[in-house]
Amino acid sequence: MKPILKSAKLANVCYDIRGPVMQRARQLEEEGHRILKLNIGNLAPFGFEAPDEVRQDVIKNLGEASGYSDSKGMFAARKAIMHYCQQKQIQGVTLDDIIVGNGVSELIVMSMQGLLNNGDEVLLPAPDYPLWTAAVSISGGRPRHYLCDEQSDWYPDLDHMRSLINEKTKAMVIINPNNPTGALYPESVLREIIQIAREHQLIIFADEIYDKVLYDGAEHTSIASLADDVLFITMNGLSKNYRACGYRAGWMVISGDKRHATDYIDGLGIMASMRLCANVPGQFAIQTSLGGYQSINDLVGPNGRLTRQRNLAYDMMTSIPGVSCVKPKAALYLFPKLDAKLYPIENDQKFILELLEAQKVLVVQGTGFNWPTPDHFRVVFLPNTDDLTDAMGRIARFLETYRKK
Numbered sequence: 001m002k003p004i005l006k007s008a009k010l011a012n013v014c015y016d017i018r019g020p021v022m023q024r025a026r027q028l029e030e031e032g033h034r035i036l037k038l039n040i041g042n043l044a045p046f047g048f049e050a051p052d053e054v055r056q057d058v059i060k061n062l063g064e065a066s067g068y069s070d071s072k073g074m075f076a077a078r079k080a081i082m083h084y085c086q087q088k089q090i091q092g093v094t095l096d097d098i099i100v101g102n103g104v105s106e107l108i109v110m111s112m113q114g115l116l117n118n119g120d121e122v123l124l125p126a127p128d129y130p131l132w133t134a135a136v137s138i139s140g141g142r143p144r145h146y147l148c149d150e151q152s153d154w155y156p157d158l159d160h161m162r163s164l165i166n167e168k169t170k171a172m173v174i175i176n177p178n179n180p181t182g183a184l185y186p187e188s189v190l191r192e193i194i195q196i197a198r199e200h201q202l203i204i205f206a207d208e209i210y211d212k213v214l215y216d217g218a219e220h221t222s223i224a225s226l227a228d229d230v231l232f233i234t235m236n237g238l239s240k241n242y243r244a245c246g247y248r249a250g251w252m253v254i255s256g257d258k259r260h261a262t263d264y265i266d267g268l269g270i271m272a273s274m275r276l277c278a279n280v281p282g283q284f285a286i287q288t289s290l291g292g293y294q295s296i297n298d299l300v301g302p303n304g305r306l307t308r309q310r311n312l313a314y315d316m317m318t319s320i321p322g323v324s325c326v327k328p329k330a331a332l333y334l335f336p337k338l339d340a341k342l343y344p345i346e347n348d349q350k351f352i353l354e355l356l357e358a359q360k361v362l363v364v365q366g367t368g369f370n371w372p373t374p375d376h377f378r379v380v381f382l383p384n385t386d387d388l389t390d391a392m393g394r395i396a397r398f399l400e401t402y403r404k405k
């Protein structure tokens with residue numbers, strides 16, 4: 001029998017967040033070990049539930065949710081998204097410019113498949129949320145990673161970004177607020193990014209799924225609100241801001257200079273029709289979420305649960321010798337750096353596997369986010385303060401033995 005192989009298009013697709021180390025963790029759990037999971041930004045298992053009014057609304061509407069909706073999304077959901085765009089000062093968005101999807105994940109893949117021909121290039125951040133890189137690869141494109149600079153609060157290195165552009169470059173992706181670094185880009189940086197896109201006629205894809213998970217009173221600016229002469233595709237959804245990962249409700253908004261992009265926009269419509277529609281119960285949650293009480297603000301306020309957990313994780317992590325970290329201004333993650341002299345790591349997947357085996361703590365290696373060197377890892381600060389304290393203590397003990405090796 002000939003072996004049945006996966007498509008060659010999957011050759012460069014990696015998604016280490018749910019990769020082999022996670023499988024080992026599952027095995028350990030089956031053997032009866034308790035694993036402290038600091039690996040996935042899934043809020044509900046840590047007691048962060050979707051707002052009650054949203055859950056009730058979905059339950060109430062379930063009876064009406066048996067049919068397909070419009071391929072681009074339900075009218076009420078898209079109206080609410082349109083209104084949200086107005087609040088974020090994204091100009092000129094009509095109902096037709098909004099496509100609702102089964103989470104942002106589906107839309108990331110759809111937007112790349114609808115755009116790229118083989119060999120087309122897309123600029124992506126390093127580190128990145130790896131689905132973006134995977135989506136470019138599976139669509140036949142070539143991911144080109146521009147470095148983000150840890151010395152400058154993890155802002156994009158704009159010179160590096162410019163140096164990667166050639167005649168095959170079609171688009172750039174920015175993730176703001178950023179996963180995994182927790183960076184939040186100021187308007188000045190966003191304007192410089194727009195200038196690069198303008199000069200080279202690139203589409204800007206902006207993943208803004210954490211735009212309400214902001215600490216210390218920070219504010220978020222949508223890059224699409226800053227210009228109308230560049231094409232923007234802005235992605236957002238309910239997963240993080242409304243703790244509703246399982247509802248699979250996300251959207252993309254097309255704005256800016258749409259005149260030259262009618263063919264691509266048409267392609268996005270075709271992609272939306274091909275999958276008929278996004279799940280309808282999830283769509284019912286959108287209007288109530290966007291229009292209701294914004295309980296995320298309680299969680300990220302000065303004494304909010306997420307703020308307290310971020311502070312605790314950051315303080316404990318940075319008190320470990322040879323570990324430094326930019327304090328996240330947003331999102332749910334720390335992306336600490338390990339001093340290469342104290343921790344001469346060659347393979348960071350092996351490193352986090354050793355951490356898992358020795359201390360039963362699960363994190364994700366930095367290279368899983370397309371970071372080029374094996375000297376970072378990502379920690380999710382969703383567990384409660386007792387579990388976080390326990391996990392940070394275990395990481396500290398593991399690193400102590402690693403130093404002494």
Ligand code: PLP
Pocket residue numbers: 041102103104105106129175178179207209237238239245248249250
């Ligand atoms: N974009 C970023 C930056 C994320 O961190 C995530 C999930 O962690 C997603 C997109 C996927 O979101 P969704 O649940 O809407 O598919």
